[in-house]
Amino acid sequence: MYRVELSEVTLKMIEKQGVNNMVNINNEATAIGKYLRLSPIKVSRVLDQIRGQDYQKAVLMLQFMPYRACISIKKILESAAANAEHKHGISKSKLLINKAFVNKGPTMKRFQPRAQGRAFPINKPTCHITLSVIDISKI
Numbered sequence: 001m002y003r004v005e006l007s008e009v010t011l012k013m014i015e016k017q018g019v020n021n022m023v024n025i026n027n028e029a030t031a032i033g034k035y036l037r038l039s040p041i042k043v044s045r046v047l048d049q050i051r052g053q054d055y056q057k058a059v060l061m062l063q064f065m066p067y068r069a070c071i072s073i074k075k076i077l078e079s080a081a082a083n084a085e086h087k088h089g090i091s092k093s094k095l096l097i098n099k100a101f102v103n104k105g106p107t108m109k110r111f112q113p114r115a116q117g118r119a120f121p122i123n124k125p126t127c128h129i130t131l132s133v134i135d136i137s138k139i
Contacts (some may be wrong), residue, residue, distance in 0.1 A: 002018060023132045031079035032130045035128070036078070036127050037124065039127070042069050044101075044102050045072070046069045051097055051100040052096070058077060062077070072129065076129055095134070097131065097132060097133055101129075102129050108126065
C-alpha cells in the first residue's frame with residue numbers, strides 16, 4: 001500500500017468537521033462515472049489514497065499507481081476539475097478532493113461453457129464513482 005501524507009488543509013478540515021462529513025460548500029464541483037466495468041473493492045483501494053489530497057498531487061499519484069482503476073478515476077477527477085473551473089471559476093491549482101467514494105453497480109452475469117454440457121456463471125461487477133472537489137481558499 002502507498003503511504004498517504006495529509007496536507008495541512010486536510011488536517012484543518014478533519015479538526016473542524018470530522019472525517020465522515022468533510023466539508024459541504026457551495027463552491028463544490030462533482031463528477032460521477034457510472035456503470036464502469038471495474039470492481040468496487042479495487043476502486044476503493046485507489047480512492048482511499050487520493051481522498052483529501054490536492055488536485056495536482058492526486059493526478060500525479062494516479063499517473064504512477066499500477067492499477068487499472070486509476071485511468072477511470074483520473075478521467076473523472078479531471079472532469080470534476082473542469083466543472084469547478086467552468087461553474088465556479090476555480091483554478092485547478094486551488095482544488096482539493098473533498099469526497100471520493102464508490103458504489104456498487106449492477107453485475108453483468110455471463111456463462112462459461114464447461115465440460116459435459118455444463119455452464120459455470122461468471123459475474124462481472126460494475127461500479128459508480130463519485131468525486132467532489134472544493135476550493136482550498138474557502139476553508
